[in-house]
Amino acid sequence: MNLTRELILTEPKANNHFSKIASNYKELRTTDVDHIKHIKNLLDGESKINIADIGCGDGRYSLEILKSFKNCYLHCIDYNENMIKYLERYLTENKFTNFCARSGDANKLPLENDSMDCVMTFNAIHHFDLEKFFSEVYGSLKDDGHLFIYTRLRNQNYRSVWGEYFPLFADMENRLYELNELEEYVENAEMNIKSLRVFGHSRTSTLDRLVHQAKNNHYSTFALYDEKTFDESLDIFQKNIQKNFNDLEQITWHDENILLEIEKY
Numbered sequence: 050m051n052l053t054r055e056l057i058l059t060e061p062k063a064n065n066h067f068s069k070i071a072s073n074y075k076e077l078r079t080t081d082v083d084h085i086k087h088i089k090n091l092l093d094g095e096s097k098i099n100i101a102d103i104g105c106g107d108g109r110y111s112l113e114i115l116k117s118f119k120n121c122y123l124h125c126i127d128y129n130e131n132m133i134k135y136l137e138r139y140l141t142e143n144k145f146t147n148f149c150a151r152s153g154d155a156n157k158l159p160l161e162n163d164s165m166d167c168v169m170t171f172n173a174i175h176h177f178d179l180e181k182f183f184s185e186v187y188g189s190l191k192d193d194g195h196l197f198i199y200t201r202l203r204n205q206n207y208r209s210v211w212g213e214y215f216p217l218f219a220d221m222e223n224r225l226y227e228l229n230e231l232e233e234y235v236e237n238a239e240m241n242i243k244s245l246r247v248f249g250h251s252r253t254s255t256l257d258r259l260v261h262q263a264k265n266n267h268y269s270t271f272a273l274y275d276e277k278t279f280d281e282s283l284d285i286f287q288k289n290i291q292k293n294f295n296d297l298e299q300i301t302w303h304d305e306n307i308l309l310e311i312e313k314y
């Protein structure tokens with residue numbers, strides 16, 4: 050297997066990946082809403098607040114934010130125009146009008162200074178330049194504003210079904226962070242972690258579904274493989290699953306993510 054390939058997914062390549070999968074992103078990913086409910090409990094779900102969803106993708110979580118914060122105004126920002134197109138359609142179909150959506154860079158946010166009560170970003174920080182992102186968030190948040198980061202840590206990724214059984218998956222995904230690294234970025238940005246919470250999710254899937262997800266790059270990690278390495282790895286993955294699970298209709302594992310609530314000093 051060729052391990053000497055380029056491990057960094059460059060921005061244009063990543064953008065190309067998200068353009069390709071934008072039309073069926075929701076179908077490929079599993080949407081968990083417990084972190085949104087948790088955020089709602091931490092904030093006042095009734096107040097009129099400005100929220101930004103950065104790296105919003107096709108809007109599967111933007112919709113959940115709008116459902117949870119009835120009186121908010123939501124700014125959806127993603128640098129992929131295809132994702133923004135699907136998001137606009139999706140939120141409009143669901144009869145929401147209290148939002149705006151624009152293509153924009155997390156590293157140079159198109160938001161006014163001191164304008165946001167809350168900035169949220171889900172499953173996206175490993176694509177950002179974190180130092181620039183924190184500095185931009187710091188500027189756009191009001192003094193008592195909150196930043197919520199929902200992500201999987203590198204060690205959580207290793208323990209997923211992909212990390213355990215798909216060759217090279219977790220090693221290749223070197224863009225994810227560990228908690229101590231995130232803590233350092235937060236401190237350098239003169240911000241403070243107010244709370245953190247790990248969310249566990251029990252998963253069940255079929256081997257066919259897992260193969261479908263991998264082939265369709267449901268994680269951008271798969272776009273890091275060259276074709277030959279991917280095909281060989283997928284083959285080994287299927288053998289690993291067959292070896293470790295009796296029922297290929299009931300593959301079970303445990304996923305974990307972390308939510309950080311961050312405030313200005």
Ligand SMILES: C[S@@+](CC[C@H](N)C(=O)[O-])C[C@H]1O[C@@H](n2cnc3c(N)ncnc32)[C@H](O)[C@@H]1O
Pocket residue numbers: 064067103104105106107108109110126127128129132153154155156170171172173176177178
């Ligand atoms: C894994 S997807 C997550 C989408 C969504 N938050 C969700 O959980 O469904 C990451 C998203 O971040 C966007 N993205 C990556 N780099 C970005 C950047 N520098 N600025 C804005 N968006 C970015 C991608 O286009 C993609 O839609």
